[in-house]
Amino acid sequence: QLQLQESGPGLVKPSETLSLTCTVSGGSISSSSYYWGWIRQPPGKGLEWIGSIYYSGSTYYNPSLKSRVTISVDTSKNQFSLKLSSVTAADTAVYYCARLGVPRRYFDLWGRGTLVTVSS
Amino acid sequence: QSVLTQPPSVSGAPGQRVTISCTGSSSNIGAGYDVHWYQQLPGTAPKLLIYGNSNRPSGVPDRFSGSKSGTSASLAITGLQAEDEADYYCQSYDSSLSAMFGGGTKLTVL
Numbered sequence: 001q002l003q004l005q006e007s008g009p010g011l012v013k014p015s016e017t018l019s020l021t022c023t024v025s026g027g028s029i030s031s032s033s034y035y036w037g038w039i040r041q042p043p044g045k046g047l048e049w050i051g052s053i054y055y056s057g058s059t060y061y062n063p064s065l066k067s068r069v070t071i072s073v074d075t076s077k078n079q080f081s082l083k084l085s086s087v088t089a090a091d092t093a094v095y096y097c098a099r100l101g102v103p104r105r106y107f108d109l110w111g112r113g114t115l116v117t118v119s120s
Numbered sequence: 121q122s123v124l125t126q127p128p129s130v131s132g133a134p135g136q137r138v139t140i141s142c143t144g145s146s147s148n149i150g151a152g153y154d155v156h157w158y159q160q161l162p163g164t165a166p167k168l169l170i171y172g173n174s175n176r177p178s179g180v181p182d183r184f185s186g187s188k189s190g191t192s193a194s195l196a197i198t199g200l201q202a203e204d205e206a207d208y209y210c211q212s213y214d215s216s217l218s219a220m221f222g223g224g225t226k227l228t229v230l
Contacts, residue, residue: 037219039221046122046209046221046222046223046224047158047166047209047211047221047224048221049218049219049220049221052219060216060217060218060219061218062218062219063216063218096165096166100219101171104154104156104171104172105153105154105156105213105217105219106154106156106168106171106172106211107156107158107166107168107211107219108168108171108177109168110165110166110167111165112164112165113165
């Protein structure tokens with residue numbers, strides 16, 4: 001049974017870079033049927049798509065975050081990662097990684113999420 | 121401000137039917153892109169509820185159904201149960217393959 005698990009620091013200082021990794025277990029990240037994505041949810045607010053990546057490295061980013069976001073994949077480790085630069089308190093959120101089915105583009109499997117707080 | 125518009129809240133008594141709307145535009149839903157729905161129980165990750173406008177993943181009760189018409193979509197829940205109390209989100213995408221979520225709807229079972 002495929003599972004996703006987010007990992008990374010729970011506290012990041014303002015202006016620094018937020019870095020998270022999603023480890024995929026129980027299956028291969030190199031499947032041609034899926035993209036892999038990051039979604040975040042500020043406390044008490046709704047979901048915001050950050051970006052998605054294919055195992056080949058092809059990426060799609062939310063235009064509102066594109067200048068600060070980098071998503072990468074490491075197929076040898078069955079992991080994909082998120083980097084968000086120049087963070088502010090507005091980037092405080094629960095960050096989820098998820099599997100995105102293609103071509104219909106729905107998130108069918110989610111990690112449990114990890115809370116990242118931006119504070120000095 | 122979300123690109124897809126949902127009512128902030130809906131409510132219903134046990135056994136009743138409720139619907140949640142999701143309104144987009146000609147750039148996303150109206151352009152023919154699929155709408156998907158997610159259920160988020162308190163303190164948990166979202167769970168796929170409906171995919172491809174009207175399809176239920178294995179294990180989702182048939183009390184949940186989805187439809188799409190024009191630039192809008194709807195989620196219907198019949199035979200409302202206390203366990204259905206949750207936040208519900210619609211999701212679609214646009215021609216740039218950017219995914220987008222609705223602002224979410226809080227369902228209260230009275």
